[in-house]
Amino acid sequence: MKILEVKNLSVESKEDNKKILENISFSVAEKSIYVLVGPNGSGKSTLVYTLMGMPRFSVVSGKILFLGKDITNLAINKRAKMGLTLGFQDPAYFEGITCEAFLRAGNKNISLNEIKKYLTLVGLDPKKFLNREVSNSLSGGERKRIEFASVIATKPKLMILDEPDSGLDVMIYREFYNILENIKEETGATILLISHREELGAIANQAAFLDKGQIVSKGNFRKIMKDYCHASNRRKICPYAK
Amino acid sequence: MHLIEEKYAPMPNKLPKKFIDSAKKCELSAILKQGANASHLYVESNKTISLKKIYGLEISHQDSKEAVKIKLVVKKGVKIEKPILFCFGILGKTGKQKILSEIKLEEGAEAKIVSHCAFPQAQDVLHEMEAEIKLEKNSKLIYEDSHYHGEDYGANVVPHFKIFIGQGAFLKNELILNKGSIGKLEIIFEANLEENALCEVVSKIIGKGKGDDIEVFDKILLLGENSRSLTKFRGAIANQGKMFFKGVTEASAKGARGHIDCSEIIIGKALAESVPIIKVSHPEARITHEASIGKVNQKELETLMTRGLSEKEAIDFIVKGRIK
Numbered sequence: 001m002k003i004l005e006v007k008n009l010s011v012e013s014k015e016d017n018k019k020i021l022e023n024i025s026f027s028v029a030e031k032s033i034y035v036l037v038g039p040n041g042s043g044k045s046t047l048v049y050t051l052m053g054m055p056r057f058s059v060v061s062g063k064i065l066f067l068g069k070d071i072t073n074l075a076i077n078k079r080a081k082m083g084l085t086l087g088f089q090d091p092a093y094f095e096g097i098t099c100e101a102f103l104r105a106g107n108k109n110i111s112l113n114e115i116k117k118y119l120t121l122v123g124l125d126p127k128k129f130l131n132r133e134v135s136n137s138l139s140g141g142e143r144k145r146i147e148f149a150s151v152i153a154t155k156p157k158l159m160i161l162d163e164p165d166s167g168l169d170v171m172i173y174r175e176f177y178n179i180l181e182n183i184k185e186e187t188g189a190t191i192l193l194i195s196h197r198e199e200l201g202a203i204a205n206q207a208a209f210l211d212k213g214q215i216v217s218k219g220n221f222r223k224i225m226k227d228y229c230h231a232s233n234r235r236k237i238c239p240y241a242k
Numbered sequence: 243m244h245l246i247e248e249k250y251a252p253m254p255n256k257l258p259k260k261f262i263d264s265a266k267k268c269e270l271s272a273i274l275k276q277g278a279n280a281s282h283l284y285v286e287s288n289k290t291i292s293l294k295k296i297y298g299l300e301i302s303h304q305d306s307k308e309a310v311k312i313k314l315v316v317k318k319g320v321k322i323e324k325p326i327l328f329c330f331g332i333l334g335k336t337g338k339q340k341i342l343s344e345i346k347l348e349e350g351a352e353a354k355i356v357s358h359c360a361f362p363q364a365q366d367v368l369h370e371m372e373a374e375i376k377l378e379k380n381s382k383l384i385y386e387d388s389h390y391h392g393e394d395y396g397a398n399v400v401p402h403f404k405i406f407i408g409q410g411a412f413l414k415n416e417l418i419l420n421k422g423s424i425g426k427l428e429i430i431f432e433a434n435l436e437e438n439a440l441c442e443v444v445s446k447i448i449g450k451g452k453g454d455d456i457e458v459f460d461k462i463l464l465l466g467e468n469s470r471s472l473t474k475f476r477g478a479i480a481n482q483g484k485m486f487f488k489g490v491t492e493a494s495a496k497g498a499r500g501h502i503d504c505s506e507i508i509i510g511k512a513l514a515e516s517v518p519i520i521k522v523s524h525p526e527a528r529i530t531h532e533a534s535i536g537k538v539n540q541k542e543l544e545t546l547m548t549r550g551l552s553e554k555e556a557i558d559f560i561v562k563g564r565i566k
Contacts, residue, residue, distance in 0.1 A: 052548055080550035092541040096476075096563035105559055106549025154549050 002065075003158050003190045004028040004051070009062035011043075011050050020046045021213045024062070028158070033184065033191045033203055035221055037228070038210035044194045045089070047210070048160045051192075052086040053079050067157065080106070083157030089166055089194075091147040094134040099124075099146055102134045106154040118149040121186060122179055141172055148179065152187055159183075161193040165200075177203055198225050257284055257292065260333045264360035267421050268388040273327055273356050282327040285310050287337050298322065299353075309340035316381075318348040325386075326353060331360035332367050332397075341371040347381035347411075354384040362390060364397040364425065371401040377411040377439075388418045396425020396451050405433040407441055409466065416444045420565050423451025424483075429458045437466030437495075444474045446565040447485070449512075454483035461490040464498035464527065471500045475516075478561045480509035490519045493527035502531040507538055507561055 004027060011021040021043045028034040036044045050057045051064060053076040064072045071079050085106070094102060103115050116126035122145040132138070134146060144164065151159050164180075165173040181203050184191060204221040209228045217224055257265075257274070261284065265274055281299055284292040288310050290303045298320030304311040316322060332339050347353060361367045377383055391397040407413050417429065424447070433441050441462060449456050456479070462471040471491060479485040491500035506514040518531040538557050546556035 054544065076544070076547040077550050077552050080548055085550075086548045088541075088545060092539065092545045094542060094560065094563055096566055097559075101563070105546055105551060150549065 001030045002027045003030045003067060004192065005063075005065040006051070007063045007065070009047075009050070009064065010060040011046060011057050012060055013046075014056055014058050019060070019213065020057070021050070024215055026208045026215060026218055028190060028192055029206070030190055031184075031188060032205040033180070033193070033200075035200055035204045035207040036192070036194045036210060037196065037207055037224060042210040043213040044210055045162055046213075048086065048162055048192070048194060051160060052076060052084065080154065080156075083155075085151050085154050085156040085159055087147045087151040087159065087161040087164060089162040089164075091143050093136050093138075093143070097134050098131050099129045099134060099149075100131065102146065103150050103153040106150060110153055115149075115153065118152045119146075121152065121182055122146070122149045123175065124149070145179075148183065152183055152189075155187065156189050158190045158192060161191065163194045163196075165195055165197055173197065174199065201225065257329060258286065258333060260362055261286075261329050261331060261358075261360050264331070264362045264390045265329065265358045265388075267390050268358060268418070270356065270358055270388065273325055276324055276327065280324050280327060281322070282329070283312065283314075284329040285312075285331075285339070285341065287332050287339050296322070298351075299326065309342050312341065312343040314343070314345045316347045316351040316353045318378075319350040320348075321352040322354070325356040328355060328357035329360065330357070330369070330371075331362075332369065333360070333363065335363045335365040336367060338368045339370070341369075341373070343371065343373045345373065345375045345383075347377050347383050349378045350380050351378070352382040355386070357385065357387040359387065359389045359399070361397040361399075362392050364392040365395045367391075367397040367425075369397060369399045369401075373401065373403045375403065375405045375413070377405075377407045377413055379408045380410040381408070382412045384414045384416075386416045386418070389424075390421050391419070391423055391425050391451075393422045394451075396423035396454060398426045399424075400428045402430045403432065405431070405441075407433060407435045407439040407469075409436045410438045411436075412440045414442045414444070416446075418446045418565075420446060420448045420562065424449050424454040424456060425451065426455045427457065430461075431459065432461045432463075433471070434463045434465055435469035435471065437468060439466055439469045441469075441471045442474070443472070444476075445487075446476045447478075448561060448565050449477070449479045449483040449485055450481055450509075451483065452481045454479070454481070454485075456483070456485045457488075458486070459488045459490075462492070462500060464491065464493040464500055464529075465495060466498070467495045468497035468499075469493075469495065470498070473500075473502045473504075475502075475504040475506075476565045477505075477514065478507040478509060478565055479512040479514050482511050484513045484515075486515045486517075488517045488519070489531070490521070491529050491531075492521040492523070493529050494523045496524055496526045498524065498527040498529075500529040502529075502533070504531075504533040505564070506535045507564065508535060509538065509557060509561070 009024040207221040208218040489502040520529040
């Protein structure tokens with residue numbers, strides 16, 4: 001069953017009316033891991049922000065269907081309440097807010113045990129982090145993990161993760177893929193993410209390759225990476241390719 | 243005029259329900275659970291309604307039509323474990339209250355005062371306070387002050403603190419106004435620090451009542467060698483209100499260190515102003531400051547909205563975090 005369907009979506013920036021995405025169509029199957037790949041500036045982040053309903057972009061044409069319902073003109077928080085959420089590439093810091101309060105923000109009914117479980121799931125010791133402020137005293141990696149835990153805490157049906165593995169060193173991003181698998185198993189959620197790393201092949205199902213605001217290929221993740229991250233433009237398109 | 247020395251538990255020590263409700267709004271339930279046996283002083287308008295002393299702590303008061311005069315002394319070397327609870331307030335719609343307080347911690351004494359000022363029905367209320375706090379050598383005082391001025395009109399509240407922090411002594415003063423309307427608030431806090439003394443003054447204020455008018459003036463004089471201070475102001479102003487913060491820190495002794503950290507959030511139509519002034523007159527002293535005024539951070543807002551919060555809920559969440 002398709003959890004997300006994007007049909008002929010064209011998007012422009014509200015700031016300068018510049019077209020960023022053109023005629024984008026793809027669908028994500030329930031309980032799968034779907035990856036968006038492509039060079040910098042190809043429109044991947046614009047696509048996920050548009051799916052989430054960020055007001056800085058306007059949909060010129062096309063539709064976004066989530067669980068079969070048209071959400072194209074729905075506000076961000078309404079989409080979130082339906083079970084769609086987004087984890088940011090460079091997450092914001094929150095002065096005076098503890099990890100516990102941050103995880104509760106999106107789910108008032110969550111129990112303390114669940115919060116502890118989710119922190120553990122992303123590799124953080126609840127004893128150390130429950131009362132820790134979500135401030136810039138955290139390392140980048142710790143903040144990213146808290147972002148994942150917060151996304152999970154909303155119990156989403158589809159979680160969108162914008163480059164969750166960027167800025168993580170080799171040891172940590174390998175651990176991160178384990179975390180991602182654990183999250184998927186634990187929550188049963190579908191995951192749509194942006195990534196440049198071939199190592200995702202171990203867990204990813206489908207992929208779409210974006211270039212200059214258009215989807216140029218979609219299908220099996222490994223095949224996409226093989227076809228588009230080859231010899232001449234390998235480094236340009238896949239900065240982390242081996 | 244003389245101060246009346248009270249005997250132990252001399253007066254009814256029940257706190258009126260309106261005081262309790264107001265204190266609960268300010269998240270003081272845990273303190274209230276200490277019960278009637280904990281040391282406390284409750285004053286409604288210009289009348290003391292309950293007082294409780296414990297060993298090592300002297301509290302006396304003198305009530306008159308114009309003011310209530312209070313004297314509190316923690317004796318030399320005494321460390322009071324449970325917080326001393328102060329409740330000051332006017333429970334009706336109109337009235338005036340004037341508190342003249344003198345607080346002294348003798349050498350090596352330690353205490354925590356949790357003070358709650360309640361004006362829950364305020365329409366035309368004036369609360370004035372002239373407080374003098376003296377901390378003798380190596381003493382330590384934590385003074386937490388929370389206010390509730392009702393939901394609609396707010397009150398006219400004018401507390402002035404004059405503080406002397408002796409050699410090696412420590413004061414942490416925290417003022418919190420984050421519930422309901424404020425009305426007009428004018429705080430003047432002035433502290434003089436001797437050698438190795440330490441002072442942390444924190445104000446967290448949300449002005450969301452229509453036309454709230456808030457002025458906070460924190461002045462720290464680092465007079466002694468190696469004296470240190472932190473002045474922290476966190477404010478949010480909305481609904482055509484005005485918020486003005488002036489933080490002055492002056493250092494005139496070797497090794498003195500001070501920092502002013504001020505951050506204000508402006509929501510919709512309102513006015514926020516901030517003036518940090520730092521003055522150094524010794525080559526081996528150092529003071530720094532940072533100040534910012536701006537709207538709620540867009541990235542923080544969007545993050546919370548992706549978790550299902552409405553824009554208003556997200557702003558409240560961010561502001562309360564900064565100013566809790």
